[in-house]
Amino acid sequence: NLEGLPKLPLSRQIIAVPEAANVTVSMVSASRETISLATRGVNYPIMPRQAPVPKCDNPEDMPFLIERDFYNTSQWTSYPEIRVEELGHMRGMRLYALDFTPLQYNPALKQVTIIREAEVRVDFIGANHAATQELRDKYYSPAFNGVFQSTLLNPVSTRGSLNRYPMGYVIITPANFVDALQPFVDWKKKEGFNVILATTSETGSTASAIKGYLQNIWDSATPENPAPSYLMIVGDVAQVPSNTGVTSSAHITDLTYVRLQGNDYLPEMYFGRFSATTPAEVTNQVNKTLMHEMYTMPDDSYLAKSVLIAGVDSYWSTSHANGAINYATTNYFNPSHGIDSQTFLYPASGSSASQIVQRVSEGAGYVNYTAHGSETSWADPSFTISNVNNLQNTNKYPVVVGNCCVTSAFNIGICFAEAWLRAVDKGAVVYIGGTNNTYWDEDYWWAVGYKPPIPSSGSGSPFVPGRTGNYDALFHENGEPFEDWSNSVAATIFMGNMAVVQSNSTRANYYWEVYSVMGDPSLIPYLGIPTDNIADLPDTIFLGMDSMELVADPYSYVAISMNGVLHGTGLASASGELTLYYTPFEEPGMADIVITRSLVKPTIASIQVVPNEGPYVTVSPLTITDPNGNGMAEPGEIISLNLSLNNVGVMDANNLTASIATTSPWVSILEGEEQIPNIPADGNITVSNAFSIQISPRVPDQASIPFEITITDGEHTWSSTRSIITFAADLNIGDV
Incomplete structure (x- = not known):
């Protein structure tokens, strides 16, 4: 599927491959049929594949790509019917693409040969299984299970014991932001993260020095102390620099910091940024984040509302923008999920700018726009930085997603994404967007999953198991086991990007670089008003004890700490039961218990730690x-x-x-x-x-x-x- 050559269907599966293995593929058997296109009413050549179309470009200005030497001769396409391509490593997992092209084409004969049925054999020759297991033990993270289990053809059982270790969270910040960050650090510890807080005076203040610091953490990981799962950068580019993109020098990217194994573009950690220039700007973003994650908003009714916008483009919006939004509302953002979706489809969206701003200002839990954008706005319907700064949504901060060009280009001053996060007592808790142009096909797949073809009517694609997109990852309600859930905002970005990888797009590596989180990458969206956790906790525990029994919602993540020191974490079973093991407390006091789970309110409680004999x-x-x-x-x-x-x-x-x-x-x-x-x-x-x-x-x-x-x-x-x-x-x- 090369640009200028016939655009033929391709099925791409992602497979996990052992270390050192040479991967060979062969067609064991196949049932083929040759068809004359004229007999099927097709009297024109198969369209050549075109370059991806940026949302900010006019398709009429793009050159039409065609390899005329091929179309003017009598020859068959030479795409391998089955092939493999190494993608790289992600989180210690070696990943390959397994591509199946079931159709070949001869333009002169006007014929296609179709493989109706095939048996394919994949062999791993010379695999080093010991090295494979060592990598997976060192870099295992439960936060990545959903990405692997939902996208791999041969998912590997990587679920380790959360009782043995919590997940790690690295924060890189200037020293003068440490005090403003402290409430966030304290919360992350209580939530169950091993937090590494490093100032730029410790890491070095250049991008290469920071990358070296993170590389050392990655290289030093052990099965007992696995590499961190999350990276948070605090500061604008003047405080903590970013990196120039490799796929294009026209954009900035923090992906470079988490490309820690090999030369591929697959990240090893989820990443996000609090873009701030002063401690006050840090405090503002911390306060909004804690209100969401600790569920302390005075009125939670806004969480039951969403604002979904298919913006204006006369050529693409009917199929792609309307298609993505219709997929979202048909499957997820609807009354059966407890969500009142204020939906604005093309072309009516073009005259709804003031109404959209008003709906966001009144309060919404999730806001999504797809169409054209700029560094400082959504283009049409218009939503500008000035609109953000005039919102009245105090204590009603949404997760905002902009599937559009350059709204997260945080190297240009205050970009649109930064404005949402920096707005005081208004704006958003998270903004997801691109630091460069995004593309029509790729944004559609990113949102709904690689589910070709894209319906021209805008009705949206049907759900297809194994073809998970960002919306599917948010709700994880299609029978996925717990290991397939993608809970955090960063994980849903990864699911969207993996959909682009599955499409075999030439922009796959580019998408890893440009899509990013402004805000806490570990934040879990609520998507409607969440239910209460059924958690049943003991009133007291005794000094010297190293475990306790509790019950909570299935798959609840439980953390116990005291005075800023994390003592233990655990994951409730499918039945909600958990024996929580922890480091024994040496002094009496109040232990903090935090229980979190996707789509459920957090439980934040205290348990008294007392001696089990005598006075104290x-x-x-x-x-x-x-x-x-x-x-x-x-x-x-x-x-x-x-x-x-x-x-x-x-x-x-x-x-x-x-x-x-x-x-x-x-x-x-x-x-x-x-x-x-x-x-x-x-x-x-x-x-x-x-x-x-x-x-x-x-x-x-x-x-x-x-x-x-x-x-x-x-x-x-x-x-x-x-x-x-x-x-x-x-x-x-x-x-x-």
């Missing part, structure tokens, strides 16, 4: 009593420290004594020991003025003064570290 006394943060009553520790003051104590044990705590010590040079302890009243099991008390200390007159402002507080009952001893902050006037003496 903990210390709450210190408060102070000071002479001037302002509640601040200031230079030269003698202040009292107030103790709040909790007995989280199962027996009363009696005969208690508390003592205090410090290593700080800025305080002197005047009274450092106190007798404490008895505390019943599961009780608490406050002891006012327990200790007396003097603050140095020379103490600096905002000094953190640590104290070691020891509680004993003569048999047990409990130690806690607590601190106070000093407040000193910051005097600047200027010219007089």
